[in-house]
Amino acid sequence: MTRLKFAAASLAVLAFVACEAPKSSDNHGESESVSMSESHSDSSHDVKTVVKDDKFTYANYDKVQMTHLDLDLDVDFNRKVLDGTAKIDFKKLDSKATELVLDTKDLTIKSVQIREGGEWKEGTYGLSDADSLMGQALTVLLLDKADQIKIAYQTSPKAEGLQWLSPAQTAGKKHPYLFSQAQAINARTMAPVQDTPAVRITYSAKLRTPPELLALMSADQDPNTPRDGEYSFDMPQPIPPYLLAIAVGDIEFKAINDHIGVYAEKYILDASVEEFSETPLMEDANAELYGPYRWGRYDLIVLPPSFPFGGMENPRLSFLTPTLVAGDKSLTNVVAHELAHSWSGNLVTNANWQDAWLNEGFTSYVENRVMEALYGEERAVMEQALDMEGLKRAVAEAKRPELTHLKMPADLEHPDDAFTSVAYIKGANFLFFLEDRFGREHFDPFLKKYFDAHAFQSVTTEDFITYLHDELHADFPDAVTRAELDAWVYGPGIPATARQPKSDAFEKVSALQSNWLDGQMRAADIPSENWSTHEWLHFINSLPEGLTTAQFKELDKAFSLTGTQNAETAFAWYMQAIRGGYKPAMPELNKFLMSVGRGKFIYRLYGALKASDQTAWANRVYKKARKGYHPIAQRRIDAILND
Ligand code: BES
Ligand code: ZN
Numbered sequence: 001m002t003r004l005k006f007a008a009a010s011l012a013v014l015a016f017v018a019c020e021a022p023k024s025s026d027n028h029g030e031s032e033s034v035s036m037s038e039s040h041s042d043s044s045h046d047v048k049t050v051v052k053d054d055k056f057t058y059a060n061y062d063k064v065q066m067t068h069l070d071l072d073l074d075v076d077f078n079r080k081v082l083d084g085t086a087k088i089d090f091k092k093l094d095s096k097a098t099e100l101v102l103d104t105k106d107l108t109i110k111s112v113q114i115r116e117g118g119e120w121k122e123g124t125y126g127l128s129d130a131d132s133l134m135g136q137a138l139t140v141l142l143l144d145k146a147d148q149i150k151i152a153y154q155t156s157p158k159a160e161g162l163q164w165l166s167p168a169q170t171a172g173k174k175h176p177y178l179f180s181q182a183q184a185i186n187a188r189t190m191a192p193v194q195d196t197p198a199v200r201i202t203y204s205a206k207l208r209t210p211p212e213l214l215a216l217m218s219a220d221q222d223p224n225t226p227r228d229g230e231y232s233f234d235m236p237q238p239i240p241p242y243l244l245a246i247a248v249g250d251i252e253f254k255a256i257n258d259h260i261g262v263y264a265e266k267y268i269l270d271a272s273v274e275e276f277s278e279t280p281l282m283e284d285a286n287a288e289l290y291g292p293y294r295w296g297r298y299d300l301i302v303l304p305p306s307f308p309f310g311g312m313e314n315p316r317l318s319f320l321t322p323t324l325v326a327g328d329k330s331l332t333n334v335v336a337h338e339l340a341h342s343w344s345g346n347l348v349t350n351a352n353w354q355d356a357w358l359n360e361g362f363t364s365y366v367e368n369r370v371m372e373a374l375y376g377e378e379r380a381v382m383e384q385a386l387d388m389e390g391l392k393r394a395v396a397e398a399k400r401p402e403l404t405h406l407k408m409p410a411d412l413e414h415p416d417d418a419f420t421s422v423a424y425i426k427g428a429n430f431l432f433f434l435e436d437r438f439g440r441e442h443f444d445p446f447l448k449k450y451f452d453a454h455a456f457q458s459v460t461t462e463d464f465i466t467y468l469h470d471e472l473h474a475d476f477p478d479a480v481t482r483a484e485l486d487a488w489v490y491g492p493g494i495p496a497t498a499r500q501p502k503s504d505a506f507e508k509v510s511a512l513q514s515n516w517l518d519g520q521m522r523a524a525d526i527p528s529e530n531w532s533t534h535e536w537l538h539f540i541n542s543l544p545e546g547l548t549t550a551q552f553k554e555l556d557k558a559f560s561l562t563g564t565q566n567a568e569t570a571f572a573w574y575m576q577a578i579r580g581g582y583k584p585a586m587p588e589l590n591k592f593l594m595s596v597g598r599g600k601f602i603y604r605l606y607g608a609l610k611a612s613d614q615t616a617w618a619n620r621v622y623k624k625a626r627k628g629y630h631p632i633a634q635r636r637i638d639a640i641l642n643d
Helices: 008-018 266-275 279-290 333-340 353-375 377-397 421-438 440-453 461-473 482-490 504-517 533-541 549-559 567-580 583-595 599-611 615-628 631-642
Strands: 064-076 081-092 099-104 108-116 119-122 124-127 136-141 146-154 162-165 177-180 201-208 214-217 230-239 246-249 252-255 260-264 298-302 317-320 348-350 457-459
Touching (some): 064 099, 081 099, 279 333, 279 353, 317 333, 377 533
Parallel strands (some): 260 298, 348 457
Antiparallel strands (some): 177 246
16 A cells, blocks of 8 residues: 655645635625536536635545546444445546545545556555544545546444444334435545535445345435345436435335335334325426426435434435324425425535525425425415524524525535525525516526526526526516625525515414413413414414413413424424423423434424523433434534533
8 A cells, every 4th residue: 555645735735725714705796716517618628617615625626526436335234334445437627637635534544546547556645634524635646547546445433424223223123224414514424525516426336234124325226126235326317425325224115106105114114105195296396397307216215213304305315304204294395395406406506515505595495386386375375484483583593694694604614504594594585586576487487497507517606696697687677686686695684575474374373372372262262173283383483482381381281282293393392391491391302302313303402401591401311312313413412512
């Protein structure tokens, strides 16, 4: 093995990349950064001009880009590691480039080989010092005519992108389970890659697992593959590395239709198929609005409860939390959301995490359009109204105004910090604003064309705004002003031009709530039998501060809110219980925190416990719950409780 001793100069380059001084955050779109879109490429030479503006990667993707990843890995549950090789194809954008820089984090690199003229040779490489956020740059010297490298490596049991569950942590209790979460920058804890959404790769993989387990990836899946411990995958469409995904466990499959189905542990498979039975209608609605689904199969996998998100849009195989299986299809907007990412996010990708709203805001918008198409305006407006309440709170709580801009500031500390309600809900509301001003008849075809024109490319906020000006605004110059657009994208808070969602159903709920608060009505007499989960959420979230214990008790007695099985309703109620010091809810809250690992719930519950001086209780619960949480959730809650 030849390990390169870096000259001081190249180390300095690595260090510079790691802590590059943030660019001014208020350059109002005048930045010269050029995205990956074809419009900037010189197609005759297939060479693209790329400015490196993702500070969360070490990769020299402006000079050399990986194009294909071929994994050959043992999934070793005893050692809790993936162990094997990664072969990487690449192309030079800069013909003078002499090295390929990859991201790694907590990987053990065993050897690097390089292929030149069909022959494998020992490679020369170096690893930079480990950074707790970024990991280590793996720099491989490129021989003149080299066309592929092969890295033998293994992951670490503490890889943030992988959760290894013991049999006891699964529902079936007999077999272990592994699942990955690569977004935002954890693909590098799974394999050496250029871990930036500005780069796209195709991939193939061979996984060896214990024979009784099934392995799945964000790639083609044959639902009838024999369960024999040897699985092959191919992902022919280029994806950003954050969409690499693996799940291995005692997983079963049931079809919804000929190209949509559900994978889950047996205990929840039938219930999941029933809960998500309307996914084909969602696909139809989405395709009707924005063009065909381009990824082949679309399957869902219902993961163990420690999955830290509601859903993750891994291509061809969305990952979902089991807390969506409420029994009444009330939380399926998350499926609409992950499916919508097949257009916004997976097809057209934010080139940089500062532009996360291009993924999440667009997706939240499309999600709502699909929910409206399937279930009508009333439900869509209720979801908008609940979201808007959340956005107002997030804006009020923002640590600094720049964090409420759609274009996030360049000095973001962690890519996860870009994924707030601002990216999701302010982002979606920007598109509602555009829809209202240009009219659906013009805005819908425009968005469809946008997805088509940028398919399989990564784009920046500025690319979108330019496209909007050229393809829509130019035809209807009076629909919006430049100042209005700037206020949305580069300004703080919620612009005055935002839609005010008004739900008649919510107004009725509010009126009843007032009657109860005024003492004109007993809780037991509130006609709530036909309330949807949304109406319950509105009722609970809008309870005023300062309720007495007697009032909490009255609500609880009338509606059995403590211990309710709908995770969203339970979460909303426990937040109020914590704020109001309503102790009888604590045993059930304890159970909830011990059994649910979904970040959206548990980060805020621990945060609220801390804010209301119940840190000792929170620490006691967390001490027991922590080992069951995903590494991402552990990091986040460690920070919340130690803040
Ligand atoms: N892509 C996100 C999940 C994510 C965000 C993973 C940031 C890692 C870093 C996913 O599409 C998502 O937004 N999930 C939401 C669902 C929702 C808003 C309907 C969730 O998990 O709650
Ligand atoms: Zn999303």
